[in-house]
Amino acid sequence: MALLVPLGWIAAVLAGGAALGWLFRRLAMTAAHGTRAARAVRSMPLTAAFGLAVILIYALVGLFAPLIAPFSEREVVGAQYLPWSSEHWLGTDHLGRDMFSRMVYGARNTVGIALATTALAFGIGTVLGLIAAAVGGWVDQVLSRIVDAFMAIPALIFAMLLLTLLGPSIPNMILVIAVIDATRVFRLARAVAMDIVVMDYVEAARLRGEGLARIIAREILPNAMAPLVAEFGLRFCFVFLSISALSFLGLGIQPPTADWGSMVRDTATLITFGDITPLLPAGAIALLTVAVNFVVDWQLHRASGLKD
Amino acid sequence: MAPLLDIRDLTIEGRSGDDWMPLVRGVSLTLNRGEVLGLIGESGAGKSTLGLAAMGYVRDGCRIAGGSILFDGIDLVRAPEDQRRRLRGRRIAYVAQSAAASFNPAHRLIDQTVEAPVVHGVMPRAQAGREAVALYRRMQLPDPDGIGLRYPHQVSGGQLQRAMTAMAMASRPDLIIFDEPTTALDVTTQIEVLSAIRDIVRDSGTAAIYITHDLAVVAQMADRIKVLLRGQEVEEADTRSMLSAPREAYTKSLWAVRSHQRPERPPPVGEPVLAVRHVSAAYGMMQVLHGINLDLHVGRTTAVVGESGSGKSTLARVIAGLLPPARGELRLAGRRLAPSYRMRPREDLRAVQMIYQSADTALNPKMRLREIIGRPVQFHAGLSGAALERRLHELMEMIELDPATFLDRLPSELSGGQRQRVGIARALAAEPRVLLCDEVTSALDQIVAEGILKLLDRLQEELGLAILFITHDIATVRAIADDVVVMKDGRIVTQGTKADVLAPPHDPYTELLLSSVPEMDPDWLTRVLERRAAPSARAAGR
Secondary structure, three states, rough: OOOOHHHHHHHHHHHHHHHHHHHHHHHHHHHOOOOOOOOHOOOHHHHHHHHHHHHHHHHHHHHHHHHHHHOOOOOOOOOOOOOOOOOOOOOOOOEEEHHHHHHHHHHHHHHHHHHHHHHHHHHHHHHHHHHHHHHHHHHHHHHHHHHHHHHOHHHHHHHHHHHHHHOOHHHHHHHHHHHOOOOHHHHHHHHHHHHHHHHHHHHHHHHHOOHHHHHHHHHHHHHHHHHHHHHHHHHHHHOOOOHHHHHHOOOOOOOOOOOHHHHHHOHHHHHHHHHOOOOOOOHHHHHHHHHHHHHHHHHHHHHOOOOO | OOEEEEEEEEEEEEEEEEEEEEEEEEEEEEEEEOOOOEEOOOOOOHHHHHHHHOOOOOOOEEEEEEEEEEEEOOOOOOOOOHHHHHHHHHOEEOOOOOHHOOOOOOOOHHHHHHHHHHHOOOOOOOHHHHHHHHHHHHOOOOOOOHHHHOOHHHHHHHHHHHHHHHHHOOOOEEEEEOOOOOOOHHHHHHHHHHHHHHHHHHHOOEEEEEOOOHHHHHHHHOOEEEEEOOEEEEEEEEHHHHHOOOOOOHHHHHHHHHOOOOOOOOOOOOOOEHHHHHEEEOOOOOEEEEEEEEEEOOOOOOEEEOOOEEEEHHHHHHHHHHOOOOOEEEEOOOEOOOOOHHHHOOHHHHHEEEEEEOOHHHHOOOOOOOHHHHHHHHHHOOOHHHHHHHHHHHHEEEEEOOHHHHHHHHHHHHOOOHHHHHHHHHHHHHHOEEEEEEOOOOOHHHHHHHHHHHHHHHHHHHHEEEEEEEEEOHHHHHOOOEEEEEEEEEEEEEEHHHHHHOOOOOHHHHHHHHHHOOOOOOOOOHHHHHHHHHHHHHHHOO
16 A cells, blocks of 8 residues: 555656646647648657646746746745645745745746856857867867866866856856856767768868858758757756756855755755655756756657657 | 569558558569579669568568568568568578678677577587688688688778678578679679679579669679569569560660760860869878879860779869869969869869769758759859849759759758759859769669769750769760770879770770679670689699
């Protein structure tokens, strides 16, 4: 019996997820009917539909946080560590702020910042990586050796060091994590582009006298998209975890701004009392990570032309 | 006696999107022990699919929709996978087109050769090793005792192809399927592989299915020939009567392909468009071209022939400016051409255009034809809007593709021949004076290649292009060349007009090259081998 209850829960969660995915796919099929995307939507696996639905929900929650949250992000609204109730759905935290409202605002802060950081990391890494591959020679050597040097230092320790030097603020954190993650993106972009620059069509473009920018933008980048998109999903999750880790250590998003990483830390004592509330922000992070990877897997599958 | 292989009314379908498209439609085939059947047809005719089906195997995304495959009384369609697996490699073996891709680069040849007989329990490891060496010897591989200890990258392509045949023979199968085993080889290497395969198949009494698109090759190998077209049988007859009296119109058209000839052109007059003078070039320390002299004239085609590694593609790369020559110079209409393409002005870049061997890598897979062909027009001629659109239509009509249907397609939505046409259009879009064609037809079927050659011929007449045509196929040279240059090891062996070079007396290398080209005569291989053996036998006797 003791074993059956958790199994039942797992089954319920899986069924719920599948139902959400199926429902979302039906909706998307109706919405995309007759357009070019219709075919892609119809062949979308349930996992990808589920992932898209979750991402969409997160985005809506983040966008409309002030409308959804019953209380403000930073206001103390009650006693410390209140249990779940009809007024405070998920109770209150160690200062007496409403947990549910902070979860909702956390979606905006944590996801928004992670997205900005990943986008910046990709901008820097992809551009430099493609330039290194397309130009080659000493440009490639210099860029690659700098990146090697950066990668020799453990990422989290390096980030902590830089943030201690620069001072912990949100723009600084975005910049630091983006630069560190850009080294990983650089390596991938360069490796992928290396295989593409030797193609005859790139040679034909060079022989035509095309400039570097056009060769990179039109000839190389479109053919490097599939692995880069896959990496974007993974990288997004890593950045997410980095931010949460830094926040947990006190160097990331600063209080009183709501953030899932620091929310785990702030309410961690409740775990000893058998309360699962501190695990909810962590669960939100895990759910988004899984959702993003479902979608990325699907995109990768499509881009690489694999058939099932 | 019942035939070894009896395929009845076989239909195989392949998935395309949500639908199943037939790849093989109701083909029947019988093969007796010790018999060799040739399967020929263009790509997409279903030859390989049929060949694999003879092993009871279909590729991913395909299914057998009907019919039966009886191998020695066992129905391979209904037999359980386990039983089919035990037949493959033991009683039925397969030799693929690319031996380089079929060998595991991490293991020695001998270990891969003995794998099938040992795994299937035909014989113990030691005996299999001895038999493998005997097979290497029968395949006329050099150093048969030691070659098995080498890794695949340590032997040449022709040797690897022979080693693969030895591997297929290792468990003494009843049936071998050869899928284009010599297509990727030079003519001089092909002849060695052909004779080795023919002898070993004959001596061991193995039945074989020989798949190829080269009629002259199949004429040497097969007892009977079956012609396929779009998954259906066109006709089947024994080799000699098929060659002398093909019944169907399609078969006749296959036979007629090699007859494309062009009238002689008058000898060149005036200054050459492009002159190559004393050019030597090297990749790092490796010297690949030695003192090359060459003239290209308006409206004339110069064919460069030679086996792989002779430096013919390097020559094209030097002319295009991709590999600056170590010594010597290039002149375009009397003016000196900069050695590297980076230093050439746009006018010079425009004048020399290249067409690549493999249209798969020559066209950006993410670009539509509109941009692939339109970009050079825009870039060199500065056209845009309606003028660009008009020029695009003009170019598409030049390459005989309908603009309305094709302009918005991606390269993956075209056939191999159509892609090569697009490659030509992209080169023509720049309005060049010199076209460098690097093996542009060698990846194509004969009928499609024929179309490309005719197209190039017509365009040359219309536009007065000077063409440098690199090829290893003498039949192509006969069809299109005005002048011929024979290369070996980075040097020009002989050069002159087609009539001069192709007519005797030849120098020894040209003679070897010319005599290695398969002819449509079933006795050709035997005759050539006898002729070649005769002088060496005399030398040995002395």
